[in-house]
Amino acid sequence: MCRRAGGGYDQRMSALPQRRARRFTGAALIWCGVALYPCVLFFTVSTRGLPGQLDIVLSVGLTALVMAQLRRRPLVALGILGFAWIVAFMQVKSGAIAGLEILLTDVAVGYITATHARRLSVPVAVTTGVLQVLSLAAWRFVDEVFLSTAVLAMAVTWMAGDSIRVRRAHAEALREQATAQAVSAERLRIARELHDMVAHSIGIIAIQAGVGGRVIATQPEEARNALDAIEATSRDTLSGLRRMLTALRKDEPGAAPLGPAPGLADLDRLAAATKDAGVEVELRRTGEPGPLPPDVDLSAYRIVQEAVTNVVRHAGTERCRVTIDYRGEELAVEIADDGCGGVVGTGYGIVGMRERVALLRGEFTAGPRPGGGFRVAARIPLPAAVA
CATH class of the missing domain: 3.30.565.10 (Histidine kinase-like ATPase, C-terminal domain)
Known part of the structure; x- marks a missing residue:
């Protein structure tokens, strides 16, 4: 049994470097594809396209790959995405390329806004919006209405992402508050039950002390038994209190249930x-x-x-x-x-x-x-x- 267990452990440990190597290789291939994305997009929009519309397929696939990296490296992915589409627009100035540039970069900014704090999302949105306007301003067919639409789209995207982030934070806060209230209610219930237990034990001690005080002169053996009962009861009660009451918070007092505690x-x-x-x-x-x-x-x-x-x-x-x-x-x-x-x-x-x-x-x-x-x-x- 021990040899089999040890062998399995050795096999897992020997396979660990292989898993790490595969993970590293996969990450390297992904980021190589992300790095090649601007070049592939440039060939796609230019007249020097790859045969068989392979460039379009590669562009769509690498666009999805870059967008997927927003979850792990949002700033790097947004930077590569914006750089690629700005270069593509400067190569072929057309309304379709401008629309795709605004759409994809706005989606990336919206995701970053929804998943990160405002101290990061606000500079990201402002910087991306400025780069969009500067790149569009180089197109002689663009007008003020188009530029205003781009700015308005960025503002709406940021507000939508920030609204999603605020709602998520509020829902998480409500869940944490509900959990804390449940814990507090359970502790209060435990405290009330301990109140009944201690009251029962103190009652027994009071009775035994009264019996011992009455018979100590005439029946020493009965008095000794009463003292033994007092000692045992008090030790059990103090032990229970020491284990639990030190960890309980102070809650608002409530009506304690009467009657013996179940077991x-x-x-x-x-x-x-x-x-x-x-x-x-x-x-x-x-x-x-x-x-x-x-x-x-x-x-x-x-x-x-x-x-x-x-x-x-x-x-x-x-x-x-x-x-x-x-x-x-x-x-x-x-x-x-x-x-x-x-x-x-x-x-x-x-x-x-x-x-x-x-x-x-x-x-x-x-x-x-x-x-x-x-x-x-x-x-x-x-x-x-x-x-």
Whole structure:
């Protein structure tokens, strides 16, 4: 096994220089074609054309190649494009060549404006517009109307590209804001749940302290038991708070839900409710179940709850499998289905699950399964005392 794995690694490493060489060769050929573009265009518009209209085919193909390079090297591609068409227009001064020069360079400027900041797009648009006007001014048949049309076309192209860029930036900002709000809402929900957990623990401590204070003189053994319970409860509570509250932001206070927090022991009830909704949940528990910290138990339950809810809403299947694996030093949770919901949606349930696991310093993955369906998996480390 080791030899096969090592051999595969050696093969991949030996093939790496070949892939790099092929990539370099491809890039070199592309830029050679881009560099030859002005010469080919010159022969195309001049009377010394290549036989069989080969020059027209080469010009069209190299024009598309130069336009494609706007994505990687926008300024270089625009410079070559503008230089080639200015030279072509100076060779054959005609309205068709002038129109193609304006059209192609304006399209390139519009793309740069839509994909780059104004500090780059404004100088590019101004420089290109000035070169267009200077090249057209050398044509004795051009008039002020034609020059004004060229300037107006450049201005409209820049405004259209800038509008597209602004809309994209605004949409990206809205997505980031929505994600941040989802994370904040999930953290606030976790904080409220921790509030209930801490209130429950403090209540137990208060009761045990009262019992110990009443029986310490007459029943020392009962008082010792009460102190042991206080110590164990306080240690568990402080451990959970230390792992989670240090990472939580301060949010606006809200009404905290009352009642005991759910845990993995309530998965059977969750499975029954999910079955009523039309999806049968197959529960699997492996390893040696043991007591879990309240925050880990609650977070694991919420992950299963959210994942199963997504199966009901989006998977379009009648079954899913939930696996709880007690591994001693960590708790592993997996929810898998064979449905059609194989793409991460636009909602924020997965964002909340990832946030919960991150606060517990665990690992979280979610995505389509190779054979179809969807899989959500989380690994949450357990404190040393519990492990």
